[in-house]
Amino acid sequence: MTGNVPFVAPLPKGFFRRDAVTVARDLVGAAIYVRGVSGRIVETEAYRQDDAASHSFRGPTRRNAAMFGPAGCAYVYRSYGLHLCLNVVCAAGEAVLLRALEPLTGQDIMTQRRSQMPLRQLCAGPGRLSQALGITPGDNFRPFDRTDFFLSGADHTPDIVQGPRIGISRATELDWRFGQAESPYLSRPF
């Protein structure tokens, strides 16, 4: 296994203010730092306003307000009444769902938060990822612009695979799920 050393490469200005599909692809291989723990992003999904599977499809509401806020901020929502899911806001009404990480630092903390789950499953899924990172509803709207809440560019360009998004019932024909090829930390194989 390689790449267990954290890296920091600030993303270019305007990186997030783009099409969510482009950002979703470009975030594979990037790293996320949240309050002392970090991971490499190995799986993402894009959601756009012209996309029947997106929370933003029918325009701004109270829940999806962050999706219409500044690019580069978090959109956090509760799923199935239990889990939290973490997105990064892109262009207006668009966001990238972070679906899986390869744990980098703070593995002990993440393991504790995740009830001693094995490394491979620590961040393999949007709810698991949010729990491992300690994301709360209070992180909704939070900009990724601090050392303890940050998104870094990739330290190398991984091979990318893509396919249909998971767990949706509309717009299933769109291949807007992106992953790092052959990563053992994916929520599901492609």
Added chain:
DNA sequence: CTCTGGATCCACT
């Protein structure tokens, strides 16, 4: 106001 169905995870069979 009521009703429905999730951008999920986990335990169990």
Added chain:
DNA sequence: GTGGATCCAGAGC
């Protein structure tokens, strides 16, 4: 592979 947990936003009346 299946079903339960758990709850609230959004839609419709």
